[in-house]
Amino acid sequence: MTLKVDISHEFDGFSLKVAFEVGAGITALFGRSGAGKTTVINAVAGLLRPDNGTISLGDQTFFNSATRRFMPPAQRRLGYVFQDARLFPHLSVTENLTFGIRYAPRGVAGPDLDDVVHLLGLQPLLDRAPAKLSGGEKQRVALGRALLSRPQMLLMDEPLASLDGPRKLEILPYLERLRDGPLGLPILYVSHAVDEITRLADQIVLLRQGQVQQTGPLFDVMADPAVLPVLGVREAGAVLQAQVVSHAADGLTRLRISAGDLHLPGVQAPVGTTIRLRVLAQDVMLSRTHPAGLSALNILPVTVTGIHPGEGPGAAIALQAGSDRLIARITARAVTEMALTEGAECYAILKATSVAPESIGR
Incomplete structure (x- = not known):
């Protein structure tokens, strides 16, 4: 209907x-x-x-x-x-x-x-x-x-x-x-x-x-950077669909998305359940090479699909992560220094504690 x-x-x-x-x-x-x-x-x-x-x-x-x-x-x-x-x-x-x-x-x-x-x-x-x-x-x-x-x-x-x-x-x-x-x-x-x-x-x-x-x-x-003026830069972020793989004794849950695995706390869902979660653009960091020696557990290979300069010193970067989409919000200076262009391959880094429990749902 x-x-x-x-x-x-x-x-x-x-x-x-x-x-x-x-x-x-x-x-x-x-x-x-x-x-x-x-x-x-x-x-x-x-x-x-x-x-x-x-x-x-x-x-x-x-x-x-x-x-x-x-x-x-x-x-x-x-x-x-x-x-x-x-x-x-x-x-x-x-x-x-x-x-x-x-x-x-x-x-x-x-x-x-x-x-x-x-x-x-x-x-x-x-x-x-x-x-x-x-x-x-x-x-x-x-x-x-x-x-x-x-x-x-x-x-x-x-x-x-x-x-x-x-x-x-x-x-x-x-x-x-x-x-x-x-x-x-x-x-x-x-x-x-x-x-x-x-x-x-x-x-x-x-x-x-x-x-x-x-x-x-x-x-x-x-996941479209064009919506940032409506959502506001602090609220903008992509929504991912993930499957619960396992719960660890330390309170972290392993989730599977198309680009790889994520480890997050606060997931109250049985193994095998499909959930959705919101990843804020401001919580996504980018690296041109696979990072080593970081405390961050979640590192995903991504491809830049669009670069959208903001009115200030920031820029929204549209990313393809497997069949999913992400947004990263970084400075325009970082875009230049990293030589980011459409089609560039890099890595998205997400802190486990950056996804709040209220951003996780069935």
Whole structure:
């Protein structure tokens, strides 16, 4: 099922003009605050009527300004999870969940209460009132309520923005389980947190000042140095897919990627599991020869595929590592002194401790 969005809208001092098509899986709408993310998702939900354009999901037209078509929100069959959980305080968790069932259309297949309770680990919470829940638990209940309405698509607007670090880490595995589970719901996920989207998203739409900067599969977009102005130099980095090979007694885990092995701490996944991890551009060093006598355990052969000078003294280097892609951020002086050019072969060096546990996901 494909979501197609091609809209424009004028606010006082802000112009939105976006067009993109996305399919199954989790699509992240990503950009800095004020980029237009919530405006787009509200237009899809029917909470905003754009000035011009079209919005469709599969063969259903939600909005068409030329024909004056505007499907009311209640008819769009979209589940919406907001930044704040918006649970009913006078109802128990079970009652909040079953409230969503009232809006499930008859004859439409989807998860039942037991399915959702198991998927989101809600069994210990069923008799509690919302006031007795943590922030992460409230969001899991809100997500369960949305799923029980049996939507054809799920919209999530900054669902983890109000949570602290530990609560985020608590709920992210449940979102990964939802992404990889049997429901197969397409999800439009709004966030300005890079760690969230790199763990969850299959594809990404990058927004900047009300316009689409880039769109495509997550692994391709994140490894493109052209996205640095949107992400910021400190957040830019590639996403790799790796297989867990072994866990050592010293706490390091051996991971296998197409270019070789990596040794990282903080990997909580069984041997044989496929995980994804984000490697920041600022944490990748380069050497023209194979380095010796270093404390760094991770040394990968790479080929330079692009050199992108920055506005200051830095440069972003696009690298091919086997079938994977990396980015290194080094100084322009280093580019000159190392005689780096497209096609040059060198070695990427990554410290084991540079990949934070929150940057590692299923």
